Amino acid sequence: MVAARLAAFDMDGTLIDGRLVFALAERFDLALKVREIQASGKPGSHQTKDIAELFAGLTEKDMESAIRSIPLTKNCERVITSLRKKNYRIGIISDSYTIAAGFIADRLGLDFVAANELEIVDGKLTGRVEMPLGWEKIGCFCKISVCKRYHLEKYARGFGVPIEDTIAVGDTKSDICMIQRASTGVAFMPKDEQIANATDKVVKEPDLLRVLDFVS
Numbered sequence: 001m002v003a004a005r006l007a008a009f010d011m012d013g014t015l016i017d018g019r020l021v022f023a024l025a026e027r028f029d030l031a032l033k034v035r036e037i038q039a040s041g042k043p044g045s046h047q048t049k050d051i052a053e054l055f056a057g058l059t060e061k062d063m064e065s066a067i068r069s070i071p072l073t074k075n076c077e078r079v080i081t082s083l084r085k086k087n088y089r090i091g092i093i094s095d096s097y098t099i100a101a102g103f104i105a106d107r108l109g110l111d112f113v114a115a116n117e118l119e120i121v122d123g124k125l126t127g128r129v130e131m132p133l134g135w136e137k138i139g140c141f142c143k144i145s146v147c148k149r150y151h152l153e154k155y156a157r158g159f160g161v162p163i164e165d166t167i168a169v170g171d172t173k174s175d176i177c178m179i180q181r182a183s184t185g186v187a188f189m190p191k192d193e194q195i196a197n198a199t200d201k202v203v204k205e206p207d208l209l210r211v212l213d214f215v216s
């Protein structure tokens, strides 16, 4: 039996072919407001707070149907099965929400999830959000709601996997700190220049199977 290794995936645009926040915003006519917040130039964790406030009053059911409406990325399940056979512990590190990431993790049978937790009272979102952060503990530059590097290190440690045996996959600049820390950091269908320039392992085809080209 080979020693356990660890694979961390971003969710939006990486495991799923879409973005939850945009799917919600489209459904509830908040797209303009979401874009305004994203263009505000505020640190990522502030934007996460502001966007969560927009969703106050939506129900758990609204969230579930929005996440169900987004398909998995091409060959996502095959990639998970293949990594599983190589004894990878596999999880999601996302600056989206646990309610959505948990749903995808259950569907794929994954081992861990790190994401923002939306407060729900009587089945409705209150607009408040619990952010795991982590950058303040390790001095990471990202300053987003879920520092992906911090959580990569945390789960690797938890599963007894040396950082040399980790892979991380993501598609935007919020994934850079994780991708640079993992032994193998892959930019999948990069959405911005920063992530495309952050690694020499780039997949430009909308097929998650290509990520395995970088996995021994």
Ligand SMILES: [Zn+2]
Pocket (backbone or CB within 6 Å): 135, 140, 141, 142, 143, 146, 147, 148, 149, 150, 177, 178
């Ligand atoms: Zn970070």
